[in-house]
Amino acid sequence: MPTGVAIRDVRQQLFAAAERVLLRDGPSGLTSRAVTTEAGCAKGVLHRHFADFDAFLAELVLDRIDQVGRQSAALLASAGTGTVTGNLTGALADQFGSVAVKIVSLLIFRDDLRARLRETIPSGVPVATEVAAMVSAYLAAERDLGRIAAGADIGTLALTLIGTAHLLAVDRESAQPDTEAVAAMVAAVLAGVLKDRDTAV
Structure with missing residues (x-):
């Protein structure tokens, strides 16, 4: 230019x-x-x-976290509509697209970047932690609406969904996750807590 x-x-x-x-x-x-x-x-x-390249990368990660925040609001607004399985499938497929998975890899690869982010994000894995919070908030909202069993362990369900979605994402060669595989995983994880016949994506 x-x-x-x-x-x-x-x-x-x-x-x-x-x-x-x-x-x-x-x-x-x-x-x-x-x-x-x-x-x-x-x-x-x-x-x-940007002050230096690590500062640029830190801002890149924070920008991605902002995107998670925007999607979190949209997912929460969808509570009570559509199906729980379908709503979560769409959100997880979006969050575990190639870029998000690569950013987690970047955080593992660059010690200096992780140290810099610790100044503002003291615990957890940036991006993955925010996605887990997004899923937890959504599951809690659906539980409050009666579409998920009252006794459901929301924290464990969220971590299971996030961990499995990440494994599905890193074990692929295509640019985007296999939506059918994500949907099948979500349905399996939630099978014991859904209060309705929530099988359609």
């Missing part, structure tokens, strides 16, 4: 470029040069907006 040409929404463009590099080349290929090359801008553009 020529010098002096303004880049609109530069942070989001850089985040999108980082996600494309992460998907294509994995955590080891995610460098500041790779990101700016992918975004089509000079390397200095990234450093004008």
Whole structure:
């Protein structure tokens, strides 16, 4: 991109470029040069907006967490509508798309990034922890509405759904999760607590 040409929404463009590099080349290929090359801008553009590359990556993770927050609100609003299985299948398939799985891999790969995020997120695995909270809140809402058994262990159900969805995600070669496999998993995990014939996705 020529010098002096303004880049609109530069942070989001850089985040999108980082996600494309992460998907294509994995955590080891995610460098500041790779990101700016992918975004089509000079390397200095990234450093004008972020203190260093780890600061950029931390903001990338926090941006992904914000996306989880927005989806959490939408999932919670869906309580009492459709089917519990269908609502959770859609949410988990979205959250465990390639980018989210790669971000978890990135956190495992980069010790400095994990340390930096600990300053604002003292416990848990960023992104995965927020997805677990999203699922827990939704299950609790459905329990309050009577669509899930009153005695259901919401915390254990949420962790089981998240852990299994993650395993399904990392064990695939396609860009997106197999929705049918996710639906079958959700139905199996919730089979003992659903109060209605909640089998349709």
